[in-house]
Amino acid sequence: MTEIFGVPMPVLLGQILIGLINGSFYAVLSLGLALIFGLLNIINFAHGALYMLGAFVAYWLLNLLGIPYWGALLLAPLAVGVFGVLLERVLLKPIAGLDHLYGLLLTFGLALILEGVLRDGYGSTGMPYAIPDGLKGGFNLGFMFMPTYRAWVIVASLAVCLGTWLLVEKTPLGARLRAATENPTLVRAFGINVPLMITLTFGFGAALAAFAGVLAAPIYAVNPTMGANLIIVVFAVVVIGGMGSILGAITTGFMLGLIEGLTKVYYPEGSAMVVFVIMAIVLLVKPAGLFGKAS
Amino acid sequence: MPDLLTIRDLHAWYGESHVLHGVTLSVPEGQVVTLLGRNGAGKTSTLRAIMGAGITRKGSVQLGDSELSSLAPHRIPRLGVAWCPEERGIFASLSVAENLALPPVLLAGGMSTEEVLDLFPRLREKAGGQGTKLSGGEQQMLAIGRILRTGARLLLLDEPTEGLAPVIVQQIGQIISVLRERGFTILLVEQNFKFASRLADRHYVVEHGQVVDCVERADLAAGRGRLETYLGV
Numbered sequence: 305m306t307e308i309f310g311v312p313m314p315v316l317l318g319q320i321l322i323g324l325i326n327g328s329f330y331a332v333l334s335l336g337l338a339l340i341f342g343l344l345n346i347i348n349f350a351h352g353a354l355y356m357l358g359a360f361v362a363y364w365l366l367n368l369l370g371i372p373y374w375g376a377l378l379l380a381p382l383a384v385g386v387f388g389v390l391l392e393r394v395l396l397k398p399i400a401g402l403d404h405l406y407g408l409l410l411t412f413g414l415a416l417i418l419e420g421v422l423r424d425g426y427g428s429t430g431m432p433y434a435i436p437d438g439l440k441g442g443f444n445l446g447f448m449f450m451p452t453y454r455a456w457v458i459v460a461s462l463a464v465c466l467g468t469w470l471l472v473e474k475t476p477l478g479a480r481l482r483a484a485t486e487n488p489t490l491v492r493a494f495g496i497n498v499p500l501m502i503t504l505t506f507g508f509g510a511a512l513a514a515f516a517g518v519l520a521a522p523i524y525a526v527n528p529t530m531g532a533n534l535i536i537v538v539f540a541v542v543v544i545g546g547m548g549s550i551l552g553a554i555t556t557g558f559m560l561g562l563i564e565g566l567t568k569v570y571y572p573e574g575s576a577m578v579v580f581v582i583m584a585i586v587l588l589v590k591p592a593g594l595f596g597k598a599s
Numbered sequence: 600m601p602d603l604l605t606i607r608d609l610h611a612w613y614g615e616s617h618v619l620h621g622v623t624l625s626v627p628e629g630q631v632v633t634l635l636g637r638n639g640a641g642k643t644s645t646l647r648a649i650m651g652a653g654i655t656r657k658g659s660v661q662l663g664d665s666e667l668s669s670l671a672p673h674r675i676p677r678l679g680v681a682w683c684p685e686e687r688g689i690f691a692s693l694s695v696a697e698n699l700a701l702p703p704v705l706l707a708g709g710m711s712t713e714e715v716l717d718l719f720p721r722l723r724e725k726a727g728g729q730g731t732k733l734s735g736g737e738q739q740m741l742a743i744g745r746i747l748r749t750g751a752r753l754l755l756l757d758e759p760t761e762g763l764a765p766v767i768v769q770q771i772g773q774i775i776s777v778l779r780e781r782g783f784t785i786l787l788v789e790q791n792f793k794f795a796s797r798l799a800d801r802h803y804v805v806e807h808g809q810v811v812d813c814v815e816r817a818d819l820a821a822g823r824g825r826l827e828t829y830l831g832v
Binding site: 476483 | 650676677693700705
């Protein structure tokens with residue numbers, strides 16, 4: 305059997321696959337965080353809770369209304385997006401313009417409340433969510449066995465990331481978004497409704513988190529703490545990629561997922577902390593992040 | 600000519616700091632009117648107060664029949680006024696073409712992108728480049744050019760000649776004359792009196808957040824000495 309540095313090929317590829325899956329979630333979540341940070345200047349600590357909420361909405365849709373996975377993939381981001389719009393209008397807007405710390409504390413508190421309420425109702429062991437029929441099973445790639453659902457997660461995440469990147473970088477709407485990130489006062493003086501844009505951007509970021517949550521439901525089970533576990537790594541990803549950089553968030557997300565996977569193969573003890581070691585190094589060498597512009 | 604813009608007893612604040620103390624002035628339709636004055640006199644703040652851009656204001660700002668001072672900032676441009684800020688406000692994350700296309704067309708009768716590019720041919724050559732990679736003069740042209748498309752009839756230009764080479768200053772002057780001929784009404788903030796005196800139909804002098812003097816073009820010969828004293832030239 306082929307071995308690479310003493311590790312059998314299938315084991316290595318298996319971990320790379322897991323790394324890519326984790327990377328998919330990192331990328332979609334840090335993408336939403338980057339969008340929100342860019343326009344609202346808020347470090348959204350509730351992002352993990354919104355991801356978790358996405359998975360819960362999918363669970364409720366299935367078990368209360370009988371709406372299956374594919375419907376949830378559309379409806380859960382929509383519902384959480386609307387929830388995000390309300391959050392922005394009711395809670396975040398009044399503290400806009402204040403120090404970062406206020407937004408950070410507010411969203412952190414919000415995350416604790418959402419998690420607490422759902423833990424009270426559903427406990428913390430997690431509830432299973434079945435893989436949808438069309439994506440069950442797997443296929444043989446010749447060198448390894450590929451579960452269909454996991455391939456789907458990677459493809460869907462890549463598509464969402466690419467779509468968002470194109471929207472922001474290549475369309476007139478994206479140009480407005482970039483301009484408003486730089487100088488909201490002037491963009492508003494051009495007659496563009498920047499406050500509405502800010503609200504919708506937060507809603508869109510929340511919807512992205514919920515989308516990741518629905519994708520995660522069949523893999524990790526639906527659990528009130530699923531977001532809290534993930535969000536710390538995602539913040540490290542955002543810091544490494546550079547605050548507010550869209551491309552940075554996406555590439556760093558996938559890259560760090562891969563690095564984490566490889567660390568599991570070659571030095572399993574270090575896999576939980578490798579992301580943070582990289583973060584420390586990046587902060588020392590390039591404090592604005594790999595893709596960030598020094599301000 | 601009837602007045603297009605009428606400002607009465609306009610007060611404005613940046614946070615706690617009271618910067619305008621009752622500005623009163625009017626801009627007749629189709630004319631070029633300048634605000635002259637030293638640094639910190641309140642010229643830029645007057646333009647910002649008209650647009651409601653990052654400033655709290657009280658008093659009356661009338662554009663035609665509409666009162667602007669109570670409107671949300673993004674509604675003001677929709678009535679036909681556009682602002683070219685002192686710092687030019689070219690967006691680094693946007694290309695030249697994107698910068699040019701950014702301000703939405705709000706009213707009929709604005710210039711087409713082609714007409715703007717005919718007026719500023721150098722922007723056409725550099726359309727794909729990054730906005731902030733342009734020279735200072737080109738950035739100024741981009742900043743003026745992009746608001747000509749919006750359909751605004753009143754242009755607020757904040758020191759368009761600041762920091763530019765004399766030959767570019769001359770070009771900007773020609774552009775402003777062309778815009779006047781095209782029927783635009785222009786409120787121009789300037790520190791360069793020589794530049795302003797060639798263009799303007801009326802000069803206001805701003806000091807300590809108030810309008811302290813007004814000289815019409817016809818009285819310029821008599822008033823020149825007075826204006827130069829205010830400006831300390």
